[in-house]
């Protein structure tokens with residue numbers, strides 16, 4: 001019997017997929033997220049998503065499908081996860097009172113055939129103005145650490161957001177609307 005695998009250690013990605021009546025297992029990928037020089041954010045997130053998916057192929061069976069994703073925040077440069085307080089502070093300072101993009105690369109591969117679909121989704125997000133004190137308090141809340149761009153739209157970060165344009169779930173890390181199309185059109189799997 002074929003199985004669906006999510007190659008991710010992100011609890012958010014698993015939560016999004018759990019909304020649906022579809023069985024899946026989690027195998028976190030252990031790839032080193034290296035920097036791809038000279039490539040666009042879209043190329044980078046697609047390459048990383050594919051690399052994450054490929055990294056668990058040896059643990060699956062021929063009929064299985066693997067899903068993986070990679071999310072970055074983009075405003076001029078690419079903002080990944082903050083490594084320390086100063087990085088979190090400068091990311092949030094850079095994002096406040098302006099519009100940025102959240103781009104998620106999505107890869108779905110079929111183990112036996114190595115048939116693969118790799119794509120990306122983009123969501124625009126507008127932050128409201130944030131005082132320095134507010135930024136400090138937000139970092140102190142502890143929410144920033146494992147999040148691209150140092151915020152979580154699904155958490156306290158929601159209070160900093162004026163509007164978004166595009167798929168909300170793409171910001172949280174899994175563009176579910178696009179994943180639904182891929183599973184349905186290419187692999188005969190219906191989420192709904």
Ligand SMILES: Cc1cn([C@H]2C[C@H](O)[C@@H](COP(=O)(O)OP(=O)(O)OP(=O)(O)O)O2)c(=O)[nH]c1=O
Pocket residue numbers: 007008009010012013028029033052069070071072073081102146147148149151152153154157171172173
């Ligand atoms: C912008 C934003 C990002 N994020 C998260 C989603 C991703 O988990 C994380 C970006 O890091 P990723 O490297 O995409 O994913 P990950 O390392 O957490 O998990 P894995 O590679 O094992 O799948 O940022 C939020 O949860 N909320 C947000 O609003």
